[in-house]
Amino acid sequence: MYPDGTRRIRITVNGIVQGVGFRPFVYRLACTRSIQGFIRNTPSGVVIEAQGPGETLEGFLTEIERHPPPLARITALETVSVSCEPCSCFEIDLSVHGHEVETLIPPDIALCESCRSELFDSRNRRFRYPFINCTDCGPRYTIVESIPYDRPFTSMKGFPLCPDCAEEYRDPLDRRFHAQPNACPVCGPAVMLLDSFGNRLAADRVIREASAMLKAGKIVAVKGVGGFHLAVDARNGSAVQRLRDQKAREEKPFAVMMRDLASVRQICVVGSDEAAALRSAEAPIMLLEKSAGFPLPEIIAPGNDRLGVMLPYSPLHALLLEEGPDMVVMTSANCSDEPVLHDDADAVRRLVGIADAFLVHNRPILQKCDDSVAIHLSGALRLFRRSRGYVPAPVLLDEDGPPLLATGGELKNTLCLLHGRNAILSQHLGDMKNFETWQFFTDAARHLQELFRASPELVVHDLHPDYLTTRWASMQPLPLLGVQHHHAHLAACLAENGEHSPVIGLVLDGTGYGPDGTIWGGEVLIGDCAGVERFASLEAMPLPGGDAAILEPWRAALGYLYRSCPEIPYLPFLRDFMSNEVTELLVRNLHCPETSSCGRLFDVVAAVAGLRNRVFYEGQSAVELMQAAGGRLGSGRFSSGVEVRDGRLVMLVAPLVRDVASAVGDGMLPGEISRRFHRTLCDMLLDVTRRASSASGICTVALSGGVFQNSLLFETLVAELQASGYMVLTHTAVPCNDGGISLGQAVIGREYLKGKYGGVVGNG
Structure with missing residues (x-):
């Protein structure tokens, strides 16, 4: 019935393969090689059935493994042979829903160059549209309710596609094929400008009006991808000081969003790796050295020779800085140590007396997510805060195991869900010192478990009996394990480096409860x-x-x-x-x-x-x-x-x-x-x-703990340890500070479930 050599294989792909253009990539690849079959999203991964000559299938599989789309991340790929079926083409099937979840949600992705070009092209139907996106960019995690990652399960479900957008969405050869946030001015979200009391202002060009307010020294609360920022003109010293006074943020440095890389080079020293990080899909805040004769007001980052800098990562930000000041202080809109604000009404209520106006939109933020912060030290990018752009991409572990949940520490809190080989860390949740952060923490814990349909067998927490995370853990109807703080730091460094042998751990930080x-x-x-x-x-x-x-x-x-x-x-x-x-x-x-x-x-x-x-x-x-x-x-x-x-x-x-x-x-x-x-x-x-x-007899040294955010100590110690013949393990995937300890708690929990946990000895 079939030509000699024709085979059919089923390929199951896990990882970040939904919402990143993976299906159209496979579709085009199959069509160019005359392969028949289908591809579909399922809760257990992307499933491909491919039928064709054996050599053709081998080349098809190799191309998928070696050259996936730039934003895809394959963590597992399995193939089995199945019976051939009558078919004449390759199709993209509808998603299938089930119980077990293996696929991962992509992080929120910065505006790509193709969309940026269209944004400022007066001939394009999305000219100056602040929500332009495609399969290579746009919001992801912050708009997700559940998986599979399809439009009906996102905050875009309230925006039915117009005919033009629907045609793009359905066309496998289009750049916006199944781009879930796809929209245009006809059918998508819109921006609004509110006064300081939340009343809508009449304005023909909302973003232009907000930009004019910034130029006039006003404080504007801007709703972005994962929450609100408070924005002022970074060159206006009196406006920056007013923001400090209004927000009661005496001396902590502000971050600055700059129009483009050329603007950044006017203010800071920028190496090639730092420039690449600024322009990356993750688009973190980069801590850069201030240039000589730093021209911005010193009160932006007093007593600090570095400045936190980011480029516009959303089209709304790009438009705001194109029409307004070229450099804008962008600080998280929150009160005291509370989490970043993300709801319009809540923002107006809490920022009365601080913001002069609110630039908002009607696309709901389902998962608030603060900006990530990074620095380039000792030849690598180091995360000080892992959040937007990185979450919920997993840290891939070497071994599978039962699901469990780790609750992190008191400061810079994150959660970690172990799901198979995936260590899925939450976004930065903040310091567990108030009810608002407690609520954010509990919501994040519930969301992680529901999103990945995981039922933890163990909850791991810090040893400190008075931490709110410890109290939350004790309220769960699950077995518990208390883990010493600095052991968790060390374990996090080992886990992200794939190290299983004993090491010497230098763990330096501010506070950790000791068993003594x-x-x-x-x-x-x-x-x-x-x-x-x-x-x-x-x-x-x-x-x-x-x-x-x-x-x-x-x-x-x-x-x-x-x-x-x-x-x-x-x-x-x-x-x-x-x-x-x-x-x-x-x-x-x-x-x-x-x-x-x-x-x-x-x-x-x-x-x-x-x-x-x-x-x-x-x-x-x-x-x-x-x-x-x-x-x-x-x-x-x-x-x-x-x-x-x-x-x-x-x-x-x-x-x-x-x-x-x-x-x-x-x-x-x-x-x-x-x-x-x-x-x-x-x-x-x-x-x-x-x-x-x-x-x-050990010659491998691991460095962890918040003290290693000190660039002088860190770079000196790494260089001198290596010069002395030691292998040095450091953090790159998670922060060295307490933002990474939930990963360490989680992998220690796996050892406990294996019956191998011995804790900390030598407490005296």
Whole structure:
């Protein structure tokens, strides 16, 4: 019946293969090779049945594996032989719905060059249409209700396609074939301009009017892809200051959206890798070095030699900056530590008194998603915040296993759902300190499980009993596992690097609950995802007032000086403070938790050096101490040492603190103090790494924890460890800060379900 050699195979493809032009790519490939059969989306993946001569099928399969569409990401591809069937062509079938979900939702994708060209082409029917998109760009995750990723299951279901858009949508040879957000001015979403009280303003050209407001120094709340931004002209210092005052954001740096790469080069130093990241489909905020003679108001990013920069990633942003200022501060529209706002009515209610106007649209945002933040260090892009553009693309694991959910930590929270080999991290949820973030967290946990129809067998949480994430976990009708914070950091680094052997982990951050009841944060661990030994740590010091000492580092500095010096020296940084009450706490050992935190050590040195006594955002002291070094280490160093205490090595902090205090008394400038401090800390870590390697025979070192956001420390330590012969594992797929620990918790949970979990030993 069939010519000799004709075969039929069924191909199941998993990964990001829906909403990225995968089906039309396969359709065109099949047609050019005269292959018969079909392709369809299913909850278990994209299924292809292809029929033709054996050699032709092999070439067809090779092309799919090696040269998929640019935004597709194949995580698994399986083939089986099936019986041949009568057919004469290749077709794209309707999607099939079921229970088990294997396909993945693509992230929100920045405006592609083809759509950008059409956006500004007066002959195109989508000329200046702020919602132009195609299969290569546009919103994805933020408009998804459920899968398969088809229009009826997105926020576009309320916008029936007009005949022209419907024809594009149905044509496999069209660039907009099954582009779910496809729309035009006739049938799609529209923009509106509201006054400060939410009343609609009459305007012939809404975006032009909003642009004019920005030029006039007004604050405009702009509804984007994943939520609202508050926008002002970045060149207008008084407007930027007014935004700071209105939002009560005293000193935390703002991000700036710039019209194009040429504009960015006027303001910042841009390398080729950084330029590629800015123009990538993910389009993160990039932390770039400010150029000499930085021409923007210093209050945009005070005390910082870097500026967060992004390019317009949506057509609405591109139009706004084309008509308005070429550089616009774009900061997340939220109140205090709450999540980004995404609902029109809620935004108007919460931003009364802040925004002068609201540029909104009627396409609902179903999943709010803040901007991602990245930096280029040691030859790779490093994420400081993983959100829009990256979520929910998975971190691919080496092994399959049962589903489970990890709840992350208290700060920079993310969730992680393990589903097969896919580690699916949520978007950045924020700091778990208020009801709004708690609600965002609970909604995200529910959405992840419903979207991927996963039933976790285990919930993994941080050991800290008072974290809201721990409390949420305890409310679930599922088995629980508490995981030590720094073990989770290390496991996250191992998971994203595909490393299964034991390593030496240098885990440095601000806060993590230790099994011994102290606050950890300067840890040297030896082990793997199943268990670790606490080989060494920074010397524990008192933190008078607990959390109060984090917000006011002078308190921490007083505690470290009390423990380190025979008598507390009277240094300039103490002149403005009533220190007697804090000293009394230290003398009586009341509310003075012990901490080995490396983050707090940075705070202390910054305070003693006279750089920062109060902080207005997390890590401010450490940032300013790093800035003071001017990008280089000192040739001199402060005292340090190592002792054995309670069965582990302790990196002594007291000698260093005494030396810093003496240097300040002798008139040493903060810049030189910072350079010597960074040199000393690097030397301490190199020394203890050598000791750990000698004791264990391990020559692989993993770096994790928020302290490694410090570019001077990170790049120096990576280079010097590699020069010493160590293999160094670092983060690129997830943040080194607490935004990545949910991944580590999750892979530790898998080890627990295998019966291999040993926890942390050497807690003393």
